[in-house]
Amino acid sequence: MRRRAFTLIELLVVVSIIALLAALLLPSLRQAKIAARRVVCMSNLHQWGVALLSTSADNVGKLRQSTRGGSNPNMRNAANVWYANPYSDEWSIPLLASYLPGVDLNAKVIGGVWRCPSASADCNLTTYDTYWLNVGATYGYVNLRYNILTGVDQWSAAASATAQRELVGTRPGGAAQIMMSDILYKWTYGGWSYNDGKVAASGHYSAMGFAYTDYGPPQFEGVNRLYGDLSVKWKDGAEYDPAAMQALNVGLGWVRGGASDTYFY
DSSP states (O other): OOOOOOOHHHHHHHHHHHHHHHHHHHHHHHHHHHHHHHHHHHHHHHHHHHHHHHHHHTTTTOOOBOOEETTEEEEEOOTTEEESSOOTTBOOHHHHHTTSSOEETTTTEEOGGGSOHHHHHHSOOHHHHBOOSSTTOTTOEEEOSEEEOOOGGGOGGGBOHHHHHHBOOSSOOOTTSEEEEEOEEEOTTSOEEESSBSSSOBOSOGGGTOSOOBOSSOOBOEEEEEETTSOEEEEEGGGSOHHHHHTTOTTSOOEEETTTEEEOO
16 A cells, blocks of 8 residues: 655644754753753862862961962962962962862873863863973963962952952851852953853953953853852852943952952852
């Protein structure tokens, strides 16, 4: 018996149904993927917190501070950048390599918990995967896509009054004080860096290979923040004021990095 072929109308109906289902499901799948990345990011930050507190226990109970800009002590706290030759009171990759997995000290490569999964998915980070490209140079560095914000009492001149209250000092803080966050940073000469964006993760300078650069006001979804009690909490983008951030309002919580770059949290 000869089988009847589908008519053009029937085929169009089937294609339309498939297209409708895809339109309904794809946003849900995207949101599920974003949510999964944020959970991994929270786990990463928790592991960072354990490592930071472990090193403080081995350092007479003191937390180290985030870096100065190379050899210039007035260029304080590029909070997401670590240099090849840190001062003894600063965090460094070799210092934390035994506490955090994902570092190959011989190849000088980082990965794993050292990276936010949202940034890794959306940004070309190969420029920063290998650190100390010029071995022994003061300015060999790596960009972590996380802000390290400990030691505020050592560099209060580089932080707003709000940041001085909200960030952890050289002594481990409690549930109300912040040790780390996702990167949220305004480069003086370019755009914004953040991990969870409404369009994509943003890199501060498109010429460095970032797929997307937001020149502001920043359009980000929010930030994961690590507290002194090792809890990690999401702060939604709706709780920030992007226009005030773009204007670098002095009343906000921020940290100066480099010459005059600004890190929020």
